[in-house]
Amino acid sequence: MSNTAVIKPGNTSLITGGASGIGLAVATLCRKHGMRVAIVDYSNEYLAKAKEILGGSEDVETYQVDVSDLNQLHRLKDKVLERFGSVEFLMLNAGVSAKGGWNDVDYFHKILDTNLYGVINGISTFMPVVTSASGPSAIVITGSKQGITNPPGNPAYNASKAAVKALAEHLSYDLRDTKTSVHLLVPGWTFTGMSGGGPLSNTEKPAGAWWPEQVADYLYQKMDEGKFYAICPDNDVTSDMDKKRMLWSNGDLVDERPALSRWRETWQDDVKAYMKRDLNDLMGSPNLSQMGNEIEE
Structure with a gap:
């Protein structure tokens, strides 16, 4: 139902x-x-x-x-x-x-x-x-x-x-x-x-x-x-853009980046390159997959 x-x-x-x-x-x-x-x-x-x-x-x-x-x-x-x-x-x-x-x-x-x-x-x-x-x-x-x-x-x-x-x-x-x-x-x-x-x-x-x-x-x-x-x-913001932003935020934890790296000046080039990548590719990246495995364990 x-x-x-x-x-x-x-x-x-x-x-x-x-x-x-x-x-x-x-x-x-x-x-x-x-x-x-x-x-x-x-x-x-x-x-x-x-x-x-x-x-x-x-x-x-x-x-x-x-x-x-x-x-x-x-x-x-x-x-x-x-x-x-x-x-x-x-x-x-x-x-x-x-x-x-x-x-x-x-x-x-x-x-x-x-x-x-x-x-x-x-x-x-x-x-x-x-x-x-x-x-x-x-x-x-x-x-x-x-x-x-x-x-x-x-x-x-x-x-x-x-x-x-x-x-x-x-x-x-x-x-x-x-x-x-x-x-x-x-x-x-x-x-x-x-x-x-x-x-x-x-x-x-x-x-x-x-x-x-x-x-x-x-x-x-x-x-x-x-x-x-x-x-x-x-x-202005598509569902794919939202998902990429959420994945990047979780990546701060997984990849041990500085907190709120998305807004830090030294990370801007990385963020821009990341947002241009295909969502399916990002969702299959090793770091994020490993995060999922750790959660299941």
């Missing part, structure tokens, strides 16, 4: 960070398939707009919640179960970004409290609800390519998304023999509130970015294929 079997009439989806961007696009997809939708967000203004966009029917409810506050998540669970009775599809998508330095503890708290603990709080609160569903269920967690390739410039955000990736992978393993599938959504460049978009924005979408609806459709496709990872391309 396809993992998309959960997205059907009568089932309930709960989406954090669901009032704009990718969360709203997934909510719209769920509504198109007849699902009931609980939208969770921090912005009352965005929540009101989201309810309008989704049609404002009795099958749509919005909740103003700070996902970093576990008590608010517990109260949310009670409200959602009283309203809908079940949650079959859980998407933990709420996230924030900011810039700060190593001596700015508030910056780290702001990012980690929402991006990491928002996911932890969501799993601990709603996983028992989702896994107890009578039929197929699913948990989708939104990660980031920055949590995989770790580009310099935003350590708190990168760390939060790297941790989210680890949590999602572990959760997928722990639920492997249940009716609940787990998926890690990793968007590419997407026109959301973080990049000047959103339902209240008049900014024109950059040519290289995807619409949030494209990300939602890609997630649905990967779920239908039974995939855990849904690593989205965009109009």
